[in-house]
Amino acid sequence: MNDDRNPHTDVPAVQDGSGQRPIPTAWRPVFCRIVDALVRGDHALKAGVPGVAEIPDDTAAQIRDYISDYGATLVALPPGTWESSVCIWCGAHWDVLVDLWTQEEGRSDLVLGARVTETEAGFAFQVQMVYVP
Numbered sequence: 001m002n003d004d005r006n007p008h009t010d011v012p013a014v015q016d017g018s019g020q021r022p023i024p025t026a027w028r029p030v031f032c033r034i035v036d037a038l039v040r041g042d043h044a045l046k047a048g049v050p051g052v053a054e055i056p057d058d059t060a061a062q063i064r065d066y067i068s069d070y071g072a073t074l075v076a077l078p079p080g081t082w083e084s085s086v087c088i089w090c091g092a093h094w095d096v097l098v099d100l101w102t103q104e105e106g107r108s109d110l111v112l113g114a115r116v117t118e119t120e121a122g123f124a125f126q127v128q129m130v131y132v133p
Contacts, residue, residue, distance in 0.1 A: 013094070013118070020086040023096065027116065028082060030125055031098050035077050035112065038067070038130070045127070052125040063130045070110055070132070072102035080107065093117045100130065109133075 013024040023031065033049045044060035045052060055063070067074055078101060087096040093115050100110040113128045 013116075013123070015089045017089040017091065020088050023082055023085045023087055023098065027087075027096075027123065027125075030123075031081075031085075031096075031112070031114075032077050034114075034125070034127060035074070035098070035100065038063070038112075039074050039076060043067075049125075051123060052127065055127050059127075059129065063127075066130050066132075067110070070102075070108070072104045072108060074110075075101050075103050077101060087116070097133070 009025075011022050011025045013026065014021060030049065030051055034045065034052060037043075037045050037047060037049060040047075041064075043064040044055045044057060046054065048054070077098070081099055081101065084107065085096075085098040087094045094117075096112075096114040096116055098112040098114070100108050100112055102108045102110070109132045110130060111133055112130050115126045115128055117124045117126075
């Protein structure tokens with residue numbers, strides 16, 4: 001049995017829309033950098049994360065407000081994030097949900113929603129929202 005949730009297992013990006021899959025190994029450092037920026041208060045990713053589109057100001061304001069209204073302190077992603085975060089192939093891109101963690105709760109109800117597309121240069125990432133599903 002291939003244990004894709006094991007942090008030491010290489011998880012490929014699979015174009016298979018039959019169900020949710022773990023976050024590919026190659027994407028994990030990018031999502032860690034995105035969340036690090038959010039933790040620092042850079043909700044629009046103005047400082048830049050390679051391969052990630054800047055977040056529009058209105059969306060960044062919503063993300064800031066949702067995190068603030070949630071009432072807990074967002075923290076960097078621990079290794080346990082990948083045990084429950086998922087993606088699914090949607091025909092031309094992957095929709096991604098990354099579980100977010102807080103200082104007060106550990107794994108929180110907040111998720112980072114994103115879209116990932118494959119390009120000639122690798123992968124392109126677009127943050128769509130941070131919210132409680």
